Amino acid sequence: xxxxxxxxxxxxxxxxxxxxxxxxxxxxxxxxxxxxxxxxxxxxxxxxxxxxxxxxxxxxxxxxxxxxxxxxxxxxxxxxxxxxxxxxxxxxxxxxxxxxxxxxxxxxxxxxxxxxxxxxxxxxxxxxxxxxxxxxxxxxxxxxxxxxxxxxxxxxxxxxxxxxxxxxxxxxxxxxxxxxxxxxxxxxxxxxxxxxxxxxxxxxxxxxxxxxxxxxxxxxxxxxxxxxxxxxxxxxxxxxxxxxxxxxxxxxxxxxxxxxxxxxxxxxxxxxxxxxxxxxxxxxxxxxxxxxxxxxxxxxxxxxxxxxxxxxxxxxxxxxxxxxxxxxxxxxxxxxxxxxxxxxxxxxxxxxxxxxxxxxxxxxxxxxxxxxxxxxxxxxxxxxxxxxxxxxxxxxxxxxxxxxxxxxxxxxxxxxxxxxxxxxxxxxxxxxxxxxxxxxxxxxxxxxxxxxxxxxxxxxxxxxxxxxxxxxxxxxxxxxxxxxxxxxxxxxxxxxxxxxxxxxxxxxxxxxxxxxxxxxxxxxxxxxxxxxxxxxxxxxxxxxxxxxxxxxxxxxxxxxxxxxxxxxxxxxxxxxxxxxxxxxxxxxxxxxxxxxxxxxxxxxxxxxxxxxxxxxxxxxxxxxxxxxxxxxxxxxxxxxxxxxxxxxxxxxxxxxxxxxxxxxxxxxxxxxxxxxxxxxxxxxxxxxxxxxxxxxxxxxxxxxxxxxxxxxxxxxxxxxxxxxxxxxxxxxxxxxxxxxxxxxxxxxxx
Numbered sequence: 001x002x003x004x005x006x007x008x009x010x011x012x013x014x015x016x017x018x019x020x021x022x023x024x025x026x027x028x029x030x031x032x033x034x035x036x037x038x039x040x041x042x043x044x045x046x047x048x049x050x051x052x053x054x055x056x057x058x059x060x061x062x063x064x065x066x067x068x069x070x071x072x073x074x075x076x077x078x079x080x081x082x083x084x085x086x087x088x089x090x091x092x093x094x095x096x097x098x099x100x101x102x103x104x105x106x107x108x109x110x111x112x113x114x115x116x117x118x119x120x121x122x123x124x125x126x127x128x129x130x131x132x133x134x135x136x137x138x139x140x141x142x143x144x145x146x147x148x149x150x151x152x153x154x155x156x157x158x159x160x161x162x163x164x165x166x167x168x169x170x171x172x173x174x175x176x177x178x179x180x181x182x183x184x185x186x187x188x189x190x191x192x193x194x195x196x197x198x199x200x201x202x203x204x205x206x207x208x209x210x211x212x213x214x215x216x217x218x219x220x221x222x223x224x225x226x227x228x229x230x231x232x233x234x235x236x237x238x239x240x241x242x243x244x245x246x247x248x249x250x251x252x253x254x255x256x257x258x259x260x261x262x263x264x265x266x267x268x269x270x271x272x273x274x275x276x277x278x279x280x281x282x283x284x285x286x287x288x289x290x291x292x293x294x295x296x297x298x299x300x301x302x303x304x305x306x307x308x309x310x311x312x313x314x315x316x317x318x319x320x321x322x323x324x325x326x327x328x329x330x331x332x333x334x335x336x337x338x339x340x341x342x343x344x345x346x347x348x349x350x351x352x353x354x355x356x357x358x359x360x361x362x363x364x365x366x367x368x369x370x371x372x373x374x375x376x377x378x379x380x381x382x383x384x385x386x387x388x389x390x391x392x393x394x395x396x397x398x399x400x401x402x403x404x405x406x407x408x409x410x411x412x413x414x415x416x417x418x419x420x421x422x423x424x425x426x427x428x429x430x431x432x433x434x435x436x437x438x439x440x441x442x443x444x445x446x447x448x449x450x451x452x453x454x455x456x457x458x459x460x461x462x463x464x465x466x467x468x469x470x471x472x473x474x475x476x477x478x479x480x481x482x483x484x485x486x487x488x489x490x491x492x493x494x495x496x497x498x499x500x501x502x503x504x505x506x507x508x509x510x511x512x513x514x515x516x517x518x519x520x521x522x523x524x525x526x527x528x529x530x531x532x533x534x535x536x537x538x539x540x541x542x543x544x545x546x547x548x549x550x551x552x553x554x555x556x557x558x559x560x561x562x563x564x565x566x567x568x569x570x571x572x573x574x575x576x577x578x579x580x581x582x583x584x585x586x587x588x589x590x591x592x593x594x595x596x597x598x599x600x601x602x603x604x605x606x607x608x609x610x611x612x613x614x615x616x617x618x619x620x621x622x623x624x625x626x627x628x629x630x631x632x633x634x635x636x637x638x639x640x641x642x643x644x645x646x647x648x649x650x651x652x653x654x655x656x657x658x659x660x661x662x663x664x665x666x667x668x669x670x671x672x673x674x675x676x677x678x679x680x681x682x683x684x685x686x687x688x689x690x691x692x693x694x695x696x697x698x699x700x701x702x703x704x705x706x707x708x709x710x711x712x713x714x715x716x717x718x719x720x721x722x723x724x725x726x727x728x729x730x731x732x733x734x735x736x737x738x739x740x741x742x743x744x745x746x747x748x749x750x
Contacts, residue, residue, distance in 0.1 A: 031118075031119045031121065032047070032109075032119065032120045033121045033122075033123070034046050034047035034120070034121070034122045034123070035122065035123040035124075035125055036087065036091070036122060036124065036125065037124075037125045037126075037127050038091050038092060038093035038094075038124050038125065038129070039090065039091065039092065039127055039129055040087055042089055043086050043087060044086060044087045045084050045085075046076060046084070046086055046087060046122060047084065047085045047120075048083060048084055048085075049065070049078055049083055049084060049085045049109070050082075050084075051083070053065070053109075055083070056083070057080065057081060057082055060078060060080045061080040063112065064110070064111065064113055065078060065109060065110070065112070066078065066109070066112070067107050067108070067110075068107075068108050068109070068110040068117075068351045068371070069106070069107035069108045074088055075088055075091055075105070076088055076105075076107065076122065078109075085120070085122075093126050093127075094130065094161035094162070096124060097124065098161065099161065100163075101163045101164065102123070103123065103124040103126070103163075104121050104122065104123050104124070105121070105122045105124060106120070106121050106122075107120050107122070108120070108371075108400075110351060110352065110369075115352070115366060115398075116399075117398065117399040117400065117402055119399075126163045126166050127162075128162055128166035128217060128221075128223060129162070130160055130161045130162050131160070131217065131223035131224060132158040132160040132168045132215035132216065132217055132223065132224060132225040133158060133159060133160070133225040134156050134157075134158050134159075134213075134215070134225060134226075134227035135156065135159070135284075135285075135287075136227055137227070138227065138228045138230060139155065139228070139229050139230065140230045140231075140232060141153050141155075141195065141229065141230070141231045142233075142234045142328075143197065143201060143231055143232070144201075144234050144235070144238075144326065144327070144328065145201045145234065145236065146236045146238075147197050148197070148200075149197050149198055149199055149200065150196065150197065151196070151197040152182070152194045152196055152197075153231075154194055154195075154283065154321070154329075154331055155171075155181075155192070155194060155213055155229065156193075156213070156283075156284060157192055157193070157284040158171070158215030158225055158227075159286075160215070160217050160223075162217065162219070164218075165217075165218035165219065166217055166218065166219040167217055167218070168215055168216075168217055169216055169217055170215075170216050171183065171193045171213060171214065171215055172213075172214040172216065173195075173211060173214075174211050174213075174214075176209060176211055177199065178197065178199050178231075179196065179197060179209070179211060179231070180195075180196045180198050181193060181194070181195065181196070181213075182194050182196050187317070187333070188317060195211075195229070201233050203233040203234070203235070207232070207233050208230060208231060208232050208233065209230075209231040209233075210228065210229070210230055210231075211228070211229040211230075211231065212227075212228055212229065213226060213227050214226040232327070234326055235326075237271060237275045237324065237327065237328050238271060238275075239269050239270045239271045239275070239276070239324075239328070240269070240324075240329070240330050241267040241268065241269040241278045241322040241324050241328065241329060242267060242268055242269070242330060243265060243266065243267045243320075243322060243330060243331075243332040244265075244268075245265075245332060246332060246333070247333045247334075247335060248263055248265055248332060248334045248335065249334075249335045249337075250263045250334075250336055250337070251336075251338075251339050252304070252308065252336060252337075252338060252339065253308075253338075253339045253341050254308040254310040254338050254339065254341050255308070255341045255343055256304055256308060257304070258304055258305055258306065258307070259303060259304065259305070260303065261301055261302070261303050262293070262302045262303060262336065263334070264299065264300050264301045264302065265300040265302070265320050265322075265332060265334065266300055267300070267322030267330060267332070269322075269324040269328075271324060271326065274324075274325030274326065275325050275328075277324060277325045278322045278323065279297050279323055279324075279325075280295055280296070280297050280298070280299075280300045280320060280321070280322055281295065281320070281321050281323070282295055282319065282321070283319040283320070283321045284319050286316075286318075289316050289318055291305075291306050292304060292305065292306035292307070292316075293306075293316070293318070293336075295320065300320075300322075302320075308338050310338045310339070310340040310341070310376075311340075311344065311375045311377075314337070314338050314340075315335075315337055315338065316334075316335070316336040317333065317334070317335055317336075318334045318336070319332070319333055320332050320333075320334055340376055340377045340378065340380055341376075341380070341429075342376055342380040342429025342430065342432070343376070344374060344375040344380075344381075344433070345374075345427070345433040345434060346372055346373065346374045346383045346426065346427055347372070347373045347374070347425075347435060348370055348372055348385070348435055348436075348437045349370060349372075349373070350368055350369075350370050350439065351368075351369045351371055351402070352368065352369040353367065353368035353369070353370075353405075354366075354367060354368070354441075355440060355442060356441070356442045356443075356444050357407070357411065357442075357443060358444045358446055359410075359411045359412055359443050359444065359445060359446045360410055360411070360412075360446045361407060361410070361411065362410070363407050363408055363409050363410065364406050364407065365406060365407045366404055366405070367393065367405040367406060367407065367421075367439065367441060368405040369398075369402060369403075369404055369405075370385075370402070370405065370437075371400075371401055371402050371403075372385050372401045372403065372425045373401060374425075374427050376427065379427075379428040379430075380428070380429040381427065382428045383401070383425050383426065383428075384425070385403055385424070385425045385426075386426075387421060387422065387424070388422060391419065391421060392407060392408050392409045392410075392411060393405055393406065393407055393419075394408045395423075405421070405423070405439065411443050412443075413443040413444070413445050413446070413481075413482070414449060414480045414481070416443065417442070417443055418440065418441065418442045419439075419440070419441045419443070420439075420440055421440075421441060422436055422437075422438055423436065423437050445481050445482040445483060445485050446485070447481055447539025447540065447541070447542070448481070449479055449480045449481050449485075450479070450535075450537065450544055450545045451477035451478065451488045451535035451537055451543070451544065451545055452477060452478055452479070452545060453475065453476075453477045453533075453545065454478070455547070456548075457547060457548045457550070458473065458475060458547065458549045458550070459549070459550045459552065460472055460473035460515070460550070460551050460552070461551075461552045461554055462517060462521060462551065462553060462554065463554045463555075464520075464521050464522055464523040464524075464553050464555060464556045464558065465520055465521070465522070465556050465558055466517050466520055466521055467517075467520065468519055469516055469517065469518075470516065470517045471514055471515070472506065472515040472517055472551065473514075473549065473551070474512070474513055474514045474515070475490065475513045475515070475533050475547065475549070476513050477490075477535035477545065477547075481539065484537075484538045484539060484540075485538065485539040486537060487537060487538040488513075488536070489510045489511065489536055489538070490508050490509070490510050490512075490513045490533060490534065490535055490536075491508065491510060491533075491536070492506070492508055492531060492532065492533060492534070493531075495530075497526070497529060498526065502529070504518060504519070505517070505518055505519060505521075505529060506518060506529070506531065506551070508533065513533070513535075515531075515533075515549075523553045523554065523555040523556065523598075523599070524559070524597050524598075526553065527552065527553050528550060528551060528552045528553065529550075529551040530548065530549075530550055531548070531549040531550075531551060532546050532548055532549070533546060533547050533548075533549055534546045535547075555599045555600060555602055556598075556602070557598055557602040558598065559596055559597040559598045559602075560596075561594045561595065561596045561605050562594060562595050562596070562597075563592060563593070563594045564593045564594060564595060565591070565592065565593040566590060566592070577589050577590040577627060585628075586628055587628055588626055588628050589618065589626075589628050590626070591624070591625055592607055592620065592625035592626075592627070593625065594607075605623075605625075606622050607620045607622055607624070607625045608620060
């Protein structure tokens, strides 16, 4: 059992190791390394980018392969024809890396179509293009004539910006009888030349000695530089100045202000007079340090006179010489460490971005690729990047200091048409520093909204006999989309009316939504049309909606009344109505029946006599149409006046109902009753001459006393003559009348 567990553990460990090595191999595969000598000509080959990326040369431009790093990337370029990384300008290793032994330049390659980043590291190989040199044009050394053999005197250091074997390797001293050359090691590994006294000096024999110090490098061919050394023999000065410390160390923040004291050195000399007075000076000082620090020659105070920058120089080593008035001197070392402060805000670089995105794009769509850098170190250089939480976007870290700005949810242009995305990078310094940049993004429209009508249905009215082409109504649908997606056109559904296509009656302007009549409507033929209007946008694919429209035809007074009774004989004779001589005023002689095809007030009729042989003998009811003698005695009570409720106000001779609703109801009722009376089938129980109205208005309410509304009742398509057929058939006056009405049945010639 234990052996099985051990084998299982080993298998798991082996699997984890394989996963780790595969991950490590995948990481390293993204780092490409090349090397190139400095001072190579522009266009020189550095490395085969296409091969290392696994791409054909012709694919580099197509896939958008380019250098995206900032700073000194102008030194290199990608040749799209050969697929090579080449030099784009003069490369001076000493300018780029100064005294650093290994000079590496880092950049990033972006494959734009896949948004992959590859790190490229190019080593700049040093060549022997600089000779050793001295800062001093001539060096003067003062030596006491009582100096004992073995005394050492510091000589100036040579500087060679090359590295390795191409840098400074050795010194040589011109042959002489008194001095030799020895080298003393420094803390940084370099060696200082020193002049060693080999024999006793005699000022009276030789007051000065002229020597030549030569510095040589190890290049091929060897380069060298020299400086003249003049040794002045002085009178006796027994003591050499001594510094209180062999090494002075101090740390200063990089933001220290100019004029601030860094430290103070001190050397003492027990001699008296000028031989005991010590003067201070820098020795073998780098040019960079000489621009930043200054030394008071009398007090030994070291001050800052320039700006320190931790990101450029983090450490300074300088030699300070203390020399008395007799020419004797000693040296000490000053080590200054620059401490980083958070004086650099992060920098945000938009490497690649889009300025427009289609709404409804899926979450995770890439908006931009950005790089974040901070030149500080430690926590001061650790940067976090973020965007406001309320926006539908988020940041994802990719390779190194690169971030992807992507959508976190689906966008809706109808809610927000554009975004101003603020990208903020903040370091972890105290206090923290931050930087902002903005990405403007427009949301492009997608046809995701159909046109919408403000109302669920519409009603329109048009008078009959309208002119063809008359405007009927206008509908408008709104689409919240934009451009073509919001361009609405209108049409009608393919319906029919009484078997005729709807398009024969009305049309609609596809752009404006205005409906037009294609023919003149006749209220007596049909009174309404039901339409359905379709609104369709111009998107791809188009979206649509529809709405119902009820079109009502309004009646016009375009039909003259038609007299149905008495009808004119067809043989040209005159019809005759008979009345007895004993007829009293109010006797019903005959009744004129007329109809009008119009409706409502347009169908309300009134009667009057145009001509009478004996004016005043007969009168016609204005609203009833009854050729009776005047009788001013009969009246209706309020309860007996005609109408649907029996309570309308009117004149004393019987008036029309006071609204169209009452009129049409009464017309329909009279028509039905009259039709039943004509064929003897009336079941309303009203009795002869009442047209069934007695049941409603009372037994005393007969046709003798009420205006007969049958004459103005018209049903389209019906030619019925509305008369009291029963009364005529029996040859009797209607029940409740004041007399008998007889018709001769004969015709007389005029």
